[in-house]
Amino acid sequence: MTLSYHGRAKVFLEEIGAEDFSVVLVKTRNNVFKGVLLPRPLTEDDKHIVLKLNNGYNIGVRIDKVEEIKLLGQKARKVISPSEIIKAEEYADVSIIGTGGTIASRVDYVTGAVYPQFSASELLSRYPEVEKIGKIKTVPLLNIFSEDMRPTYWREIAESVARELNSGVKGVVITHGTDTMHFTSAALSFMLRNLTGPVVLTGAQRSPDRGSTDAYLNFLSAVKVAAQSDLGEVVIVMHQTPSDTYCAIHRGTKVRKMHTSRRDAFLSVNSHILGIVNLKEMIMFSSYSRKAGEGEVEVNTKLEEKVALIYAYPGVDPDVIDFYVDKGYRGLVVAGTGLGHTPEYIMKSLKRALENDVTIVVTSQCLFGRVNMKVYRRGRELLKIGVIPGEDMLPEVAYVKLMFALGNYTEKSEVTGFMRRNIAGELTSSLSLRLFPPTNQIYQGV
Amino acid sequence: MTLSYHGRAKVFLEEIGAEDFSVVLVKTRNNVFKGVLLPRPLTEDDKHIVLKLNNGYNIGVRIDKVEEIKLLGQKARKVISPSEIIKAEEYADVSIIGTGGTIASRVDYVTGAVYPQFSASELLSRYPEVEKIGKIKTVPLLNIFSEDMRPTYWREIAESVARELNSGVKGVVITHGTDTMHFTSAALSFMLRNLTGPVVLTGAQRSPDRGSTDAYLNFLSAVKVAAQSDLGEVVIVMHQTPSDTYCAIHRGTKVRKMHTSRRDAFLSVNSHILGIVNLKEMIMFSSYSRKAGEGEVEVNTKLEEKVALIYAYPGVDPDVIDFYVDKGYRGLVVAGTGLGHTPEYIMKSLKRALENDVTIVVTSQCLFGRVNMKVYRRGRELLKIGVIPGEDMLPEVAYVKLMFALGNYTEKSEVTGFMRRNIAGELTSSLSLRLFPPTNQIYQGV
Numbered sequence: 001m002t003l004s005y006h007g008r009a010k011v012f013l014e015e016i017g018a019e020d021f022s023v024v025l026v027k028t029r030n031n032v033f034k035g036v037l038l039p040r041p042l043t044e045d046d047k048h049i050v051l052k053l054n055n056g057y058n059i060g061v062r063i064d065k066v067e068e069i070k071l072l073g074q075k076a077r078k079v080i081s082p083s084e085i086i087k088a089e090e091y092a093d094v095s096i097i098g099t100g101g102t103i104a105s106r107v108d109y110v111t112g113a114v115y116p117q118f119s120a121s122e123l124l125s126r127y128p129e130v131e132k133i134g135k136i137k138t139v140p141l142l143n144i145f146s147e148d149m150r151p152t153y154w155r156e157i158a159e160s161v162a163r164e165l166n167s168g169v170k171g172v173v174i175t176h177g178t179d180t181m182h183f184t185s186a187a188l189s190f191m192l193r194n195l196t197g198p199v200v201l202t203g204a205q206r207s208p209d210r211g212s213t214d215a216y217l218n219f220l221s222a223v224k225v226a227a228q229s230d231l232g233e234v235v236i237v238m239h240q241t242p243s244d245t246y247c248a249i250h251r252g253t254k255v256r257k258m259h260t261s262r263r264d265a266f267l268s269v270n271s272h273i274l275g276i277v278n279l280k281e282m283i284m285f286s287s288y289s290r291k292a293g294e295g296e297v298e299v300n301t302k303l304e305e306k307v308a309l310i311y312a313y314p315g316v317d318p319d320v321i322d323f324y325v326d327k328g329y330r331g332l333v334v335a336g337t338g339l340g341h342t343p344e345y346i347m348k349s350l351k352r353a354l355e356n357d358v359t360i361v362v363t364s365q366c367l368f369g370r371v372n373m374k375v376y377r378r379g380r381e382l383l384k385i386g387v388i389p390g391e392d393m394l395p396e397v398a399y400v401k402l403m404f405a406l407g408n409y410t411e412k413s414e415v416t417g418f419m420r421r422n423i424a425g426e427l428t429s430s431l432s433l434r435l436f437p438p439t440n441q442i443y444q445g446v
Numbered sequence: 447m448t449l450s451y452h453g454r455a456k457v458f459l460e461e462i463g464a465e466d467f468s469v470v471l472v473k474t475r476n477n478v479f480k481g482v483l484l485p486r487p488l489t490e491d492d493k494h495i496v497l498k499l500n501n502g503y504n505i506g507v508r509i510d511k512v513e514e515i516k517l518l519g520q521k522a523r524k525v526i527s528p529s530e531i532i533k534a535e536e537y538a539d540v541s542i543i544g545t546g547g548t549i550a551s552r553v554d555y556v557t558g559a560v561y562p563q564f565s566a567s568e569l570l571s572r573y574p575e576v577e578k579i580g581k582i583k584t585v586p587l588l589n590i591f592s593e594d595m596r597p598t599y600w601r602e603i604a605e606s607v608a609r610e611l612n613s614g615v616k617g618v619v620i621t622h623g624t625d626t627m628h629f630t631s632a633a634l635s636f637m638l639r640n641l642t643g644p645v646v647l648t649g650a651q652r653s654p655d656r657g658s659t660d661a662y663l664n665f666l667s668a669v670k671v672a673a674q675s676d677l678g679e680v681v682i683v684m685h686q687t688p689s690d691t692y693c694a695i696h697r698g699t700k701v702r703k704m705h706t707s708r709r710d711a712f713l714s715v716n717s718h719i720l721g722i723v724n725l726k727e728m729i730m731f732s733s734y735s736r737k738a739g740e741g742e743v744e745v746n747t748k749l750e751e752k753v754a755l756i757y758a759y760p761g762v763d764p765d766v767i768d769f770y771v772d773k774g775y776r777g778l779v780v781a782g783t784g785l786g787h788t789p790e791y792i793m794k795s796l797k798r799a800l801e802n803d804v805t806i807v808v809t810s811q812c813l814f815g816r817v818n819m820k821v822y823r824r825g826r827e828l829l830k831i832g833v834i835p836g837e838d839m840l841p842e843v844a845y846v847k848l849m850f851a852l853g854n855y856t857e858k859s860e861v862t863g864f865m866r867r868n869i870a871g872e873l874t875s876s877l878s879l880r881l882f883p884p885t886n887q888i889y890q891g892v
Contacts, residue, residue, distance in 0.1 A: 111826075112821075113821065113822060113826055114821055114822050145787070146783070147783050147784070147788060148824075150760050150789070150791075179787055180760050257784065257812050259812050260784055260810045260812045260814070260816055260817060260818070261816070262882060265815070308762075308763060308766075311755060313626070313629065314595045315596060315751060316754075323766065327765065336593075337703075338592075338625035338706055340706075343594055344594050366703050366704055366706045368704050369706030369708065369711070370706055370707070372706070374558070374559070375558075376559060376591060377559055377560075378593055380559055396759065399759065399761075433688060436704075436705050436708060438884070439885075
C-alpha cells in the first residue's frame with residue numbers, strides 16, 4: 001500500500017484504508033465530491049487531501065471540513081492516465097535542441113574518459129520509443145560540456161526556443177550538460193516571456209552507452225513533459241531517486257545540482273518539486289505551476305555581462321570587490337553568510353562599489369531559507385548603505401537575474417524594483433517547514 | 447514503538463517485535479550475545495544490528511550470521527544512561543570559551559535588532575542546570591558575531607582550547623555565532639592535535655531572551671558532550687530537528703550551515719552525524735568517531751592567509767585569478783562545477799597561477815559527493831596542469847586546510863601530500879548511498 005500523505009491527513013486516510021489513487025467520496029457541509037485521491041508531496045501540509053474530479057480538475061479539501069469520507073474503490077491508477085490529468089494531446093510536436101553534455105557523449109574505452117560526440121538526432125535513433133510520444137524535430141545548436149556554457153550561449157538557446165515554439169510546436173526539450181544546467185534554466189526563465197508551452201532541460205549523469213545510464217528515463221520523461229504537460233515555464237527534468245522510478249520536475253529558478261555524481265543530483269531549493277513523471281504517468285502538483293499561454297513567445301536576451309558572484313567568508317579579501325569596481329563591473333551578487341551577512345572589514349569596499357553605482361544583491365551561501373537583513377546589526381548596516389536583499393533566491397539565480405536586470409534597466413529604482421519583484425517563480429512569499437532538509441521524495445518511507 | 451532500523455534489518459527486528467533499546471539475545475554460529483539494541487542512523491546499512499553489551503562495549507552483528515534472536519524485554523532505556531554508554535565521569539570540569547554570537551545576544555526591543563551583549567558566565571547564570579553536568583569555568587575571549595570571525599581569531603581560540611585542556615579539564619565548549627561556525631570548527635580540527643577531550647562548538651539561531659530560543663538545548667547538550675563523551679575531536683552540537691528533541695553531533699570538518707534561520711540549520715555533508723544528545727541521554731554512533739587521547743594537546747596555528755576561495759560559473763572573469771596571483775596569493779580553492787570542472791576560457795589563468803607556484807585545489811560547488819577529475823576531458827586537463835583534487839571535502843574545509851598546509855609546508859610535494867591525506871576526518875574513502883539527500887534524522891518516519 002502506498003499512501004503519500006503525512007501527519008493528520010495520513011491518519012485520516014488510513015482510517016478508511018485509502019491509498020494513493022483510491023476512489024473516494026467526500027462530504028463537506030455544502031458539497032459532495034467524488035474523485036481519485038492524488039499523491040501529495042511531503043513538502044505540503046497535512047491539513048488537506050487532493051482529489052482529481054471527473055471533470056478533470058484537482059481540488060484540495062481541508063480535512064477538518066470533511067463530515068464524511070467513504071472509500072469507493074482501490075487503485076484507480078488507470079483512470080488517471082497522463083492525458084486525463086492534464087488534458088493534453090496524446091501526440092504532439094516537440095523540438096529537441098541539442099547543446100551537448102553527457103547525454104550526448106560516449107565513453108572512450110581507450111582512455112576511459114567521456115567525450116561529447118553525438119547529436120540530438122542520434123539520441124533519437126537510440127531511443128525510438130520517443131516517437132510514440134510525439135513527432136520530434138531535432139535542432140543541433142551546440143556540442144559542449146556545460147562547464148563551458150556562457151551567457152552568450154544562453155542567448156542562442158533562448159532564441160532557438162522562441163523560434164521553435166513560435167513555429168507551432170507544443171513544447172521544447174533542451175539536452176544539456178548537468179554541471180551548469182540550473183544556470184541555463186534560470187537564464188531562460190528570465191529571457192523567455194509568455195511561454196506557449198513547456199521548456200524542459202534534461203541531461204544525464206552517465207553517458208547513454210553505459211548500462212547504468214540515466215539518459216533513457218530522463219530523455220523520454222522530458223519529451224513527455226514537453227509533449228503532454230500544460231506547463232508554461234522552464235523546468236528541469238532529472239531522476240527523482242537513484243533508481244529508474246520517476247523523474248522529478250523542478251522549477252527552472254528553484255533548482256540546483258547538489259551532488260557531483262548521483263542520478264538524483266538535482267534538488268529543488270526553497271520549493272517543492274512541480275511533479276513527477278516516468279514513461280507510464282505524469283503527476284503534476286499543478287496548483288503551484290504556471291500554465292502555458294497563447295500568442296507569441298517573447299524573447300529578450302539583453303544581459304549585462306559585467307556582473308560577478310562573490311562569496312563572503314572569514315578572510316575574504318576586500319580588494320577583490322575593488323578589483324571588480326575598477327574593472328567597470330555594474331553588479332555584484334554576494335553570497336553572504338547566514339541571514340545575509342558580510343565581514344565588517346569589507347563594508348568599506350562594498351560602500352565604495354555602491355557609490356560607484358554598482359548594484360549589490362545579497363543572498364545566502366546557506367542556499368536554503370531566506371535572507372533577513374533586519375534581524376542583526378550587520379544586515380541593517382548593509383541595507384542602510386543600499387544593498388538589495390535577495391530574499392529566498394539562490395545565489396546563482398540572483399546572478400543571472402541581476403545580469404538581466406542591468407541589461408534591461410538603467411535607473412537604479414527600476415533595477416531594484418525588478419530584483420525585488422517575482423518574475424519567474426524565483427521569489428517565494430513563504431517557505432513551508434517541510435522544505436528542509438531537502439528531498440525529492442513524495443512518498444514517505446521510500 | 448520506535449525502531450530506527452531500515453530495510454532488511456527493520457524487517458528482521460520487527461519479526462520479534464523489537465524496538466530501539468529492547469533487550470535481545472542473539473545467537474550466531476560461534477557466539478551468544480545479550481545486550482540492548484541501540485538506535486542506528488538511517489545513513490548506515492541495513493545488514494547489521496548494534497548491541498550494547500553488559501561489559502559496556504558496542505557490537506555490530508551481521509543479520510545474515512544470526513541463527514536465532516529472542517526478545518528478552520522491552521525498553522531498557524534506563525539501563526543505558528549516558529554514563530554507561532560512554533563510561534565517562536558523571537561530573538567533570540568543563541571550560542566554556544565565549545566568542546559571542548546570537549547565543550550571547552539580546553533583542554533590543556526598541557529597534558528589534560539583536561546585539562551580542564553578555565558573556566559565557568551570564569549564559570551560565572541563565573541556565574544553572576548546567577552545574578549538574580559539570581564544574582564550569584568560563585573563559586571570555588571574544589564578543590563578536592561570527593560574520594566577523596577571522597583567521598587570526600581561529601588562532602586565539604585554538605590556543606585557548608589547548609590551554610584549557612592542558613590545564614586538566616575534561617572538555618571544552620565554544621559558544622560561537624552560527625554563520626561561520628563550520629569554518630572555525632574546520633580550522634580547529636587542523637590546528638589541534640592529540641586532543642585529550644571533546645571540543646564542542648555550539649550557538650543559537652534565536653537569542654536566549656526569546657521564548658523560542660534554541661540556546662537552552664544547544665548549550666546544555668554541548669556541555670554534556672564536553673563533560674561526558676569520549677570524543678577526541680572537534681564537533682558542532684546544534685538542533686537535530688526544528689523541535690527541542692535532540693541535538694545532532696556533527697564532525698567539525700563535515701558540517702555546514704545549510705539554512706538561514708532554522709534551528710536544525712546545520713547538516714553533516716558527506717558524513718552521517720556522530721551521535722545525538724539531549725538533557726536525558728547521549729547516543730554515540732561511536733565506531734566512527736575519534737576517541738580522546740592522553741598526554742598534551744598540541745596546537746599549531748601556522749596559517750598562510752594568502753589563500754582565496756573562488757567559484758566557477760558561466761561568465762566568471764578569469765582576470766580574478768590573475769588578480770590573486772599578482773597580489774602574491776599562495777593558494778586558491780576553486781569550487782568547480784559537477785565532478786570538479788571549470789570553464790575552458792579560465793584554463794590559461796589557472797595555468798599561469800600554477801606556473802607562479804600557486805597551489806590550486808579543486809572542490810565541487812555541488813557540496814555533496816566527491817570530485818572525480820578522471821571522467822571528463824576538462825577534469826583530466828586540470829589534473830594535467832597540476833591542480834589537486836579535493837575529493838569529498840567541502841570548499842570551505844579545503845580553504846581552511848590549504849591555509850594550514852601552506853602555513854606549515856613549503857615543498858610542493860609536502861603541500862600536495864598533506865592536502866590528499868586525511869588529517870581530521872575531512873576525507874572519506876567511500877560515501878554511503880544513504881547520505882543524500884541529507885538528513886539529520888536517525889528515526890525513519892519522523
